[in-house]
Amino acid sequence: MTDHTHHHEHHDTGTSLTRVAISATLHCLTGCAIGEVLGMVLATWWGWSNGPSIVLAIVLAFLFGYGLTMRPVLKAGVALSAAIGVALAADTLSILTMEIVDNAVLLLVPGAMNAGLLSFLFWASLAFSLLIAFVVAVPVNRWLIGRGKGHAVVHQYHQH
Template identity: 40%
Template sequence: MSGTHSLHPSPSSGDHACCHAPKKAAPTEHVCDTHTPAAPAPHAHHGHGAHGGSMAGLTTSATLHCLSGCAIGEFVGLAIGVSLGLNPWATMALATALGFASGYTLGLWPLVKQGMRWGAAFKTLWLGETISITVMEFAMNFTDYHVGGVTAGSILAPQFWIGYALALPAGFVAAWPVNWWLLKRSIKKPCH
């Protein structure tokens, strides 16, 4: 999720590594990456319903965000593979690699924009994103392969577009429960 917000640590949380980069704060304002006893406030950041919605809404939003990143790389990889006449396995490998690249980039960019370094941002989200993207890419490629999109003669063939159109909801449906589990256990952070 790409919204920005500042939340405060709870007095009982001690030092808490938040997934947001520190922002410049007013003298009396503190961000969620350090604990300041003088200004205790609830740290609702990891309460999962803290973004004004239910756990289901948060999961849906996180899954759609992941799908957006995967869909970009997946489409480019499929288009290149089909256009070059690569075999289905090479096409799916290319689509998966580009799906990971664009999925990670879409997840990393909001954190980097907030001031995090690329390495620190990657450490923050790599595990949750890797699991989510893996499940999503598997479901998308499995569907596209069985529909025949990766074996289409060209990207102008209806089979290519039908395969891609069915792969997107398949990826969403497969990744949604995984993202719910990841968010519930704070493996995936809801802040990007």
């Protein structure tokens, strides 16, 4: 009976860890999606080519991702410099993973980058690329959180 109880608790912990990783990845996905969409809209409006468009989207994805993480940390009374450190520790690997996967998928879909903002191909490709990036980033976040890193760093501020 004791072995079964121990196994059950371990399974619950693993399930809980996966749920936290999914939640953290959804949070990361929100910042990445805002940055990606805004970057692509602005770059298209300004008539930029694919290279600068991707760079702008990545920079904005990091800024929005970090910003969404810093907001509750700042509300918890943490100084700006410390909140920046928390955001960097919490999100850098997750956002980097999502951006690499997201942009690789977009570049692999024929015509997606040149489809334009009014094209179904562009929006469907972007949605698909973000979905794939999410799937790849969940185990990365689970691994980080399981080691007390990544979004685990942020959760200590949610409890205060």
